[in-house]
Amino acid sequence: MRDALNNPFSPGSDTVPDVWAGRTEQLSDWRDVVRPRRLAGLPERGRTILGEPGLGKSTLVRRIAEEAERAGDWVTPQLRIPSGADPLKLVAGAILKLATEAGLASAREKRIGDAMARVQEVAAAGISLTLRATAGPEPYTALTELLVEVGNAAIAHGHVIALIHIDEIQNITDEKALSQLLIALGDALSHQVVVTVPGGAKVTRSLPIEVYLTGLPDFEDMTGARKGATFARRFKTTTLSGIDDEDLAEALQEFVLEGWEVPDGSGGTTRIRMEQDAASLIVDVCRGEPFLFQLAGEQAWYAGRGDTITVDEVRTGWRGAQREATAHVERILERxxxxxxxxxxxxxxxxxxxxxxxxxxxxxxxxxxxxxxxxxxxxxxxxxxxxxxxxxxxxxxxxxxxxxxxxxxx
Ligand SMILES: Nc1ncnc2c1ncn2[C@@H]1O[C@H](COP(=O)(O)OP(=O)(O)OP(=O)(O)O)[C@@H](O)[C@H]1O
Ligand SMILES: [Mg+2]
CATH class of the missing domain: 1.10.10 (Arc Repressor Mutant, subunit A)
Known part of the structure; x- marks a missing residue:
């Protein structure tokens, strides 16, 4: 029986949805380009993924991070920047956690201890550190230094990447903080270290670290002019658009063919099917919007109790969701x-x-x-x-x- 507990659709939740559609290009970019290249010490740019609200930016990188974590990589939680917050503090805190995961907290080298202490200071004081008239390097250089140590630890550990995901980057409104953050991350990404390869030769390589930035397209304006060129050289920007109908249909194909497996409430499992026309109608009403796709699916799930989701149930469900669908598009236009x-x-x-x-x-x-x-x-x-x-x-x-x-x- 279908109920709230076994409903696999998840509009707006902060988890990777069970019913996943498309984004194969971006997932393959991570699996086949970014991760292997950075593991191999080859240079590769950071990634910026922008798009209008609800297109699945946060979810996409959350999924990449989950995959990375499963592969044993060192991954920061998704660092969501609240409006007007000091991003240096947040990112410093996250890099400290990465460093701890990398075992650096107990490292005996003075260099590493100093780097951690300096980043702790940034985590506490953030951008305000720059305003103090003390001598010494800018706070962002401390972030780069510790990230480099994390990268070195990842090389020593073998076959892991340190992955940083910063979300809602358009909320970084302080120009100085933004530019420091981008330089700190970009410097670490493009940093080269010398390693000894089997046979004794010394070669230079990039570090196994990667940065994903996600947010609204407005971010593009903030990286313009002065810091634009360097930023563009260090980060590759993708603007997401909606998901293709074929991909959405494919995501529902499991319901149509075999049925979607759910717990039956008494310790076993049962399968929920979907009429082919019902699947087509979901694809049609959501117009490529992943949020509306989840919403239409969820509402259809709740519109009946039987083992098969019918086209009538999709229609009934969508009627109940129309107001929210309108609000979704109005939010995009109002911005x-x-x-x-x-x-x-x-x-x-x-x-x-x-x-x-x-x-x-x-x-x-x-x-x-x-x-x-x-x-x-x-x-x-x-x-x-x-x-x-x-x-x-x-x-x-x-x-x-x-x-x-x-x-x-x-
Ligand atoms: N590839 C996908 N397949 C199916 N559903 C998805 C996919 N990507 C995202 N979703 C769903 O779409 C909704 C919106 O996703 P998400 O919150 O990631 O969008 P966003 O672009 O980060 O939006 P915002 O700009 O508001 O932060 C979520 O309910 C999520 O489950
Ligand atoms: Mg988001």
């Missing part, structure tokens, strides 16, 4: 600067075949098409909400559905 919202609304009001930049700009009351250029460019490259061809298209399918149809009504 945008008014120029960008106006652009999207104007674009949506035009027939598909008329969505050229010239038409949209004219409709917005602008003199020249180029006046709408920066706005449309941001909506494309920074946010991934639209695509700019000769005709402009929506890439964010839930935003498109909301602005151009009666969705979420079905």
């Amino acid at each position: 945008l600067p008014s120029r960008e919202t106006q652009f999207l609304q104007t674009m949506a009001s035009l027939p598909v075949a008329d969505r050229t930049l010239t038409n949209i700009a004219r409709q917005m009351g602008l003199e020249k098409a180029t006046d709408a250029g920066p706005t449309s460019q941001r909506l494309d490259t920074v946010r991934g909400i639209i695509g700019r061809g000769r005709l402009y298209t929506f890439r964010h399918r839930a935003v498109e559905a909301y602005l151009t149809s009666s969705w979420p009504n079905v």
Whole structure:
């Protein structure tokens, strides 16, 4: 029987969902590129994963971190930066934990003890350390030094990576703290050490450490201009878009074919199936949004008690979720600067075949098409909400559905 305890869908929870869809490119980037290269001592950039709210940024890296932990890697918890908080304190605390995991707390070398003491100071005082007029290096250099020691310990241990995940990076509003943090992490990522290989030759290698940053696309603006170039050289940025329908359908295929195994409440297990049309309807209503996918699944699960989730149950469930689906898209639109919202609304009001930049700009009351250029460019490259061809298209399918149809009504 289906109930709240065995429901495998998890909208908005802070765990990796049981019903996982897509993101194969990003997972394979970690498994086949980042991890093996850094283990082998080859240089590889840190990763920045940005995207509009609810696209699954935190979840994706949480899943990567879980995989890493299972492989024996040293992993920080997801470090979520609260708005306006001092990121140096948080990250210093996390690096101290990594150092402890790496066995450095009991290391006898004075160098390591000093590095730990300096990072403890940063964990306590954060960016305010820079403001004190004391002589000596900036606090961020202490973070780099200790990370380098963690990396050396990982080399000595063999076949492990130290992984740091910082979430909600757009909340780092203090420019100085942000720039120090990015330099500290970037310096550690690009740090080279000399190691002796079998046969006695000395070679240089990078450290087995990796950094994932996740957050809203607004972060892109904060890394602009001055620190932009160095940052871009050290971190590779991906902007997530929605999940493909094929991937969502594949995620539900287990329900359709074999049934999803759940405890039956009396010590055994049973299987919950899903009509093929029910699965298609879930895929259709959620428009590529992982949050809405979980929501539609959860509500369909609760809409009946039988062993098979029917298309009617999906419909009933979704009706109950419509308000939340609307709120989800409205949250995305409300965050945008008014120029960008106006652009999207104007674009949506035009027939598909008329969505050229010239038409949209004219409709917005602008003199020249180029006046709408920066706005449309941001909506494309920074946010991934639209695509700019000769005709402009929506890439964010839930935003498109909301602005151009009666969705979420079905
Ligand atoms: N690949 C996926 N497959 C299925 N569900 C997913 C996937 N990724 C994320 N989700 C679900 O989508 C919801 C939103 O995910 P998450 O909180 O990671 O998004 P986010 O991009 O970090 O959002 P925010 O910007 O608000 O922090 C969660 O309920 C999560 O379970
Ligand atoms: Mg998040």
